[in-house]
Amino acid sequence: MAVLHRAFLPVLLYLCLLQRSGWAKVDLTMHDGVEAYLGDSAEIHCQYNFTNAEKPPSFILQWFVRVVGNGSRMRIYYGDVSQQMVDNHTDFSGRIEVTLDLQGSRLLIQDVQLSDEREFFCQVNGLKAGSAEGRTHLRVFAPPEAPVIESVLSGISVTNELPSKIASCEARNGYPKPNITWYRNSLPLTSEPGHVNLLILVTKESSGFFSVQSTLEYKLVKEDKDALFTCEVSFFVPGAIRTMESHSINVTVHYPTTMVELWKESPQGLVKEGDTVELRCQGDGNPPPPFIFTREQEPDVELESNGDSLILSSVSRIHGGIYQCRPLSSAVPAEVKGEVQLNVHYLDPAVVMPKDSEEVLKGEDLTAACNALSSLKTSTVWYKEGRLVGHGNTLHLRDASYETSGEYICEVTVPSMPALHTSGSVHIIVVGGPQLVGVEQEVHLEEATGVIVNLSCEAQGHPLPSISWNIVGTQNWYEVLNKANEDMMHSVVSVKVTSDFSALCNASNEMGNEVKAFSIKAIPRVTSTTDFSPVEGSGVIIVVIILCLLLLAFLGSILYFLHKKGKIPCGRSGKQEITKEKTTKDDIVVEMRTNNKNEQSVLLKAVNGDKKGPTEQQ
Ligand SMILES: *[C@@H]1O[C@H](CO)[C@@H](O)[C@H](O)[C@H]1NC(C)=O
Ligand SMILES: *[C@@H]1O[C@H](CO)[C@@H](O)[C@H](O)[C@H]1NC(C)=O
Ligand SMILES: *[C@@H]1O[C@H](CO)[C@@H](O)[C@H](O)[C@H]1NC(C)=O
Ligand SMILES: *[C@@H]1O[C@H](CO)[C@@H](O)[C@H](O)[C@H]1NC(C)=O
Ligand SMILES: *[C@@H]1O[C@H](CO)[C@@H](O)[C@H](O)[C@H]1NC(C)=O
Ligand SMILES: *[C@@H]1O[C@H](CO)[C@@H](O)[C@H](O)[C@H]1NC(C)=O
Ligand SMILES: *[C@H]1O[C@@H](CO)[C@H](O)[C@@H](O)[C@@H]1NC(C)=O
Numbered sequence: 001m002a003v004l005h006r007a008f009l010p011v012l013l014y015l016c017l018l019q020r021s022g023w024a025k026v027d028l029t030m031h032d033g034v035e036a037y038l039g040d041s042a043e044i045h046c047q048y049n050f051t052n053a054e055k056p057p058s059f060i061l062q063w064f065v066r067v068v069g070n071g072s073r074m075r076i077y078y079g080d081v082s083q084q085m086v087d088n089h090t091d092f093s094g095r096i097e098v099t100l101d102l103q104g105s106r107l108l109i110q111d112v113q114l115s116d117e118r119e120f121f122c123q124v125n126g127l128k129a130g131s132a133e134g135r136t137h138l139r140v141f142a143p144p145e146a147p148v149i150e151s152v153l154s155g156i157s158v159t160n161e162l163p164s165k166i167a168s169c170e171a172r173n174g175y176p177k178p179n180i181t182w183y184r185n186s187l188p189l190t191s192e193p194g195h196v197n198l199l200i201l202v203t204k205e206s207s208g209f210f211s212v213q214s215t216l217e218y219k220l221v222k223e224d225k226d227a228l229f230t231c232e233v234s235f236f237v238p239g240a241i242r243t244m245e246s247h248s249i250n251v252t253v254h255y256p257t258t259m260v261e262l263w264k265e266s267p268q269g270l271v272k273e274g275d276t277v278e279l280r281c282q283g284d285g286n287p288p289p290p291f292i293f294t295r296e297q298e299p300d301v302e303l304e305s306n307g308d309s310l311i312l313s314s315v316s317r318i319h320g321g322i323y324q325c326r327p328l329s330s331a332v333p334a335e336v337k338g339e340v341q342l343n344v345h346y347l348d349p350a351v352v353m354p355k356d357s358e359e360v361l362k363g364e365d366l367t368a369a370c371n372a373l374s375s376l377k378t379s380t381v382w383y384k385e386g387r388l389v390g391h392g393n394t395l396h397l398r399d400a401s402y403e404t405s406g407e408y409i410c411e412v413t414v415p416s417m418p419a420l421h422t423s424g425s426v427h428i429i430v431v432g433g434p435q436l437v438g439v440e441q442e443v444h445l446e447e448a449t450g451v452i453v454n455l456s457c458e459a460q461g462h463p464l465p466s467i468s469w470n471i472v473g474t475q476n477w478y479e480v481l482n483k484a485n486e487d488m489m490h491s492v493v494s495v496k497v498t499s500d501f502s503a504l505c506n507a508s509n510e511m512g513n514e515v516k517a518f519s520i521k522a523i524p525r526v527t528s529t530t531d532f533s534p535v536e537g538s539g540v541i542i543v544v545i546i547l548c549l550l551l552l553a554f555l556g557s558i559l560y561f562l563h564k565k566g567k568i569p570c571g572r573s574g575k576q577e578i579t580k581e582k583t584t585k586d587d588i589v590v591e592m593r594t595n596n597k598n599e600q601s602v603l604l605k606a607v608n609g610d611k612k613g614p615t616e617q618q
Contacts, residue, residue, distance in 0.1 A: 003340030025051045026059075026126050030134035034120075035238035036112045038142040044107040050129045057129040061100050063107050063120035065092070067289065073121060077107070082291065090116060114140050114175055114208035121189050141236075142209060144327035146175025147233040147246040148392075155252035155287060156220050163197050163217040166251050169231030172243075173209035177202055178235035180214035195219045225253040252253025257285030262325045262338030265309065270376075270417050273317060273346045275566055279310040281338050289327035296322035296339075312342075317375070320344040347372040350412050350424030359462075360400045368395045370410030372422050381408045397428065402460045406428045431513025434465035434489075443518045447497040450523040454480065455518050458490045459507030466508060469492040473501025497522045 028048040036042035063077035076092045097108040117140040125131040151167045171178050182189040186402045195218035228248040259284040281291040293303040293310045326337035350372040360366040382390035414420040459465045481492035502517040569592035
């Protein structure tokens, strides 16, 4: 210090001289405050000039800081014309740089610390030129870490009377103290007694930072289940206020059940016996309460369920009815319940009347009925041998014939539920006397002697008829076939024709008998014109006439041929003559002839009895 004082002496003297020589005065200004980020460098400016100074003065410039704790101040820098130095052993030793001239000084603080937030003094002592001092406050800023929000993990009930803690938010290590604001769906929450409490805990860390923790206590309502909560930290930075928002959280809100719904989950559509049915119950409460399932007719019998679903496996019609579910909670009023009606549809086996098999007399009527009990509308159709024979549950069989016999199948279906179907059958047997197959009751045959004829007799009837033969006129016969096929009896006898004989086929059963007579005329074996033998008399005559006509036509054509060769003269005039002559005789014949239909006209003429020779015609 001694060295310093010795150096100062001439300066002081000089300044004193200045002061004496005029109205000298120092004018000094500083900004009120200087702001800097932690770790950055800060510049503090001190502007001054010397008014009325005749020449640039000699002066002393010193920087001081306010000591933290007591109100005193401490020099950190000294400068005059001869020397500039930073004081040793202060908080700023090694961190500051000072520049100065006649207009001002600049204090540059590097690596600004939180402890640098204090008052800085700039003191100018111009001796005779006067002295002045200015001060400024250095403010240091450190943005906090991003806010961390934490929701309460457990659900919170709306029935709580006081606001409950729903989340907390912390912003750590900021400087100066940051603020925390809460938002619900982007709208800020303010403290509101009985509804919103904001509890703030500020911690000053040993490092000097502030950590702020805010707890939000909130009285939830059901609608808050969809609300999003966020917290926001706001903090000062040089010249501004900045904010940082947390991510958003939602709250598990517990609220009582006020409504319950019960429905059939599966199967879709109608339910039939044998199905597995799942009923599901759901309420509007949170958390979903366990449910109890009951049936309306037995409200006290709890059905075994699986939380919110009731499984009824392989249901039958007795499972039909009203099912109910309600929350298993005494807090929920009894009328809060869900209901569903379960209808189990069924189709019982078809019952056919008459049963199994039924006999009906030939010619009589029979009505069969097919009924299957069902919970739904049914449709019945009847089949016989794969053919559709009737609609509806009754089948009317009128005037039964042997064709009526057979198995009748009724198929019952449920149009609204194709999975349901059943069928039944009845065997109808038509009972009656024998009925011979074929139209004729009497058969006349002419057979060449020596030929073996087969006489066939087929009869239908129930009971099965038996066939007996009675053959008169020959012993030379034997039965070659005697076959029964259901209601059909077939018998064939082979007879060797030696002379005329008659055969009687008698088909009989206990209901009656029917006979078929054969009479065979033996003809001596000449030609094999046996084909014509069965033809009746009138038929033979026609054939004979046709043959005669053909013969006549043949003769006519020969004559015509001869005439053409010139044996018989015939001119155009001649032809006309003949025609004229003919006209008078027979109109039809003329007409036909002008058409030159030779053969036909010949035939007609013959039929009409014109026996004129072919020569005349031409
Ligand atoms: C103020 O504190 C500093 C150091 O902490 C000390 O050197 C100084 O003497 C104190 N001043 C007063 C007036 O107590
Ligand atoms: C500060 O210390 C340095 C060396 O340690 C020395 O040269 C200087 O003179 C000291 N300054 C003051 C003001 O004591
Ligand atoms: C914090 O809140 C206080 C009181 O509302 C307000 O004066 C201050 O400016 C706020 N600080 C920030 C950084 O927003
Ligand atoms: C609300 O919270 C639940 C469970 O924590 C989560 O699954 C859901 O995605 C959240 N919803 C929103 C909008 O954050
Ligand atoms: C008659 O029937 C027998 C046995 O079916 C057969 O062998 C024979 O050829 C038949 N005779 C005639 C002429 O049809
Ligand atoms: C046919 O047979 C039945 C029963 O055997 C008999 O009663 C009936 O008289 C017979 N009829 C003829 C025409 O032979
Ligand atoms: C010193 O000079 C006068 C006149 O020139 C100005 O009006 C002042 O503002 C100035 N003061 C400083 C501190 O520069």
